[in-house]
Amino acid sequence: MSRVWNFSAGPAVLPAEVLARASDEMLDWQGSGMCVMEMSHRGKEFIGIAAEAEKDLRELLAIPAHYKVLFLQGGATFQFAQVPMNLLGATGKADYAITGEWSKKAAKEAKAYGDIHIAASAEDRAHTYAPAQGAWRLRADASYVHYCSNETIGGVEFNWTPDTGTVPLVADASSHILSRPIEVSKYGLIYAGAQKNIGPAGLTIVVVREDLIGHARAGTPSVMDYKLQSDADSMLNTPPTYSIYVAGLVFKWLKALGGLAEIERRNVAKAKLLYDAIDAGGFYRNPVDKPDRSRMNVPFTLADARLDDAFLKGAQERGMLQLKGHRSVGGMRASIYNAMPVEGVQALVAYMKEFEQRHG
Numbered sequence: 001m002s003r004v005w006n007f008s009a010g011p012a013v014l015p016a017e018v019l020a021r022a023s024d025e026m027l028d029w030q031g032s033g034m035c036v037m038e039m040s041h042r043g044k045e046f047i048g049i050a051a052e053a054e055k056d057l058r059e060l061l062a063i064p065a066h067y068k069v070l071f072l073q074g075g076a077t078f079q080f081a082q083v084p085m086n087l088l089g090a091t092g093k094a095d096y097a098i099t100g101e102w103s104k105k106a107a108k109e110a111k112a113y114g115d116i117h118i119a120a121s122a123e124d125r126a127h128t129y130a131p132a133q134g135a136w137r138l139r140a141d142a143s144y145v146h147y148c149s150n151e152t153i154g155g156v157e158f159n160w161t162p163d164t165g166t167v168p169l170v171a172d173a174s175s176h177i178l179s180r181p182i183e184v185s186k187y188g189l190i191y192a193g194a195q196k197n198i199g200p201a202g203l204t205i206v207v208v209r210e211d212l213i214g215h216a217r218a219g220t221p222s223v224m225d226y227k228l229q230s231d232a233d234s235m236l237n238t239p240p241t242y243s244i245y246v247a248g249l250v251f252k253w254l255k256a257l258g259g260l261a262e263i264e265r266r267n268v269a270k271a272k273l274l275y276d277a278i279d280a281g282g283f284y285r286n287p288v289d290k291p292d293r294s295r296m297n298v299p300f301t302l303a304d305a306r307l308d309d310a311f312l313k314g315a316q317e318r319g320m321l322q323l324k325g326h327r328s329v330g331g332m333r334a335s336i337y338n339a340m341p342v343e344g345v346q347a348l349v350a351y352m353k354e355f356e357q358r359h360g
C-alpha cells in the first residue's frame with residue numbers, strides 16, 4: 001500500500017490513523033457485529049456514536065451550553081439558503097462581507113429571501129485581502145452579518161473576528177474550522193461542510209446560539225428548520241450516519257494530539273514553511289496580503305504560467321496530487337488542512353526548490 005500527499009481542497013486528506021481505525025471497525029463495530037453504515041440511526045449504538053461526536057466537538061471548540069450543535073446535510077451551499085430562511089426574521093435584512101467566491105455565492109443565494117446589503121468587499125483588489133473592521137458599513141437593524149472566515153479558493157483567512165455589536169455574526173468556516181481555537185460566543189452561527197477539515201462529505205455542521213432558532217420564515221421545509229432539527233437531535237430524517245461516525249473519530253484524533261491549541265501550532269508551522277518557500281525568490285508568488293494569508297489553502301503562481309503543466313507532472317511523479325489551482329485563479333493551490341502531515345509540506349517545498357533550480 002502507498003499513500004500520496006493529497007493537497008486537494010476538498011474532499012480532502014483524512015488522518016491515516018482515523019482511516020485505519022474505521023477500517024478495523026468496518027465489519028464489526030465494537031462487537032455489534034455490524035458496520036456503522038448498517039446501523040439504524042434510531043438504535044442505541046448509533047445514538048451513542050452521534051452523542052459522543054457532539055460531546056467531543058463541544059469540548060474541542062469549547063462551545064457554550066446555550067449553543068446548539070446540528071449535524072445536517074446539503075453542504076455549506078445548503079446553508080447559503082438555510083441561514084437566511086431561518087435568521088432573516090422580521091426585518092428581512094442582512095449584511096454580507098464579500099472576500100471571494102464563497103462569500104459572493106452566499107450573498108447571491110440570500111438575495112432570494114430578503115434585503116441583502118454588501119457591508120464590505122475586497123473586490124477592488126481581486127479578493128486578495130480581508131477588509132479591515134473600519135471599512136465595514138454595517139446596518140444596526142440587520143438580522144445578521146455574514147462572512148466567510150476562510151476563502152478556500154482565494155486563500156484569504158480572517159485572523160481576527162469581526163465586531164458586529166449586537167447583530168449576530170454568521171461565519172462560513174468550512175475550510176478552517178477546527179484548525180485553531182475560536183471564541184464561539186462571538187458568533188451567532190458557525191457552519192461548515194465536513195469534507196475540508198472534519199471528515200467525509202455529506203455532513204454539515206451548524207453551531208447556533210439557541211435564541212436565534214425558532215424564527216424560520218413561513219414555508220421553510222421542515223428539514224431546513226434549525227428549530228425542528230434541534231428538537232429532533234438532528235434526526236428529523238435519516239442523518240449521514242457514516243460521515244458522523246468518521247467525523248467523531250477525527251474529533252478523537254484531535255483531542256488525543258492535544259486539541260486545537262496544538263493543531264494550530266502545527267498549522268502555523270506548516271503554513272510558514274510553504275509561504276517562506278513562495279516568498280524566497282521571484283519564481284513563486286502568492287497575491288494575498290501577508291496578514292490575511294490562509295493557513296489552510298495556499299494558492300501560488302509560477303513566474304511563467306507555461307511551466308504549470310511541467311510543475312504538476314513532476315509533482316505527480318513524486319506522489320503529490322491535486323495541486324492544480326482553482327480554475328478562477330489559475331496556477332497552483334496547496335490545501336494543507338489539519339490532516340496534512342508536516343512531511344507532506346516538506347516534500348512539496350523540496351520539490352518547489354528543485355523545480356525552480358531546473359527552470360528558474
Ligand SMILES: *Cc1c(COP(=O)(O)O)cnc(C)c1O
Nearest residue numbers: 075076077078102152174175193
Ligand atoms: C467548499 C466550500 C463551500 C461549498 O461546500 P459544499 O459542501 O460543496 O456545498 C462553501 N464555502 C466554503 C468556504 C467552502 O470551502
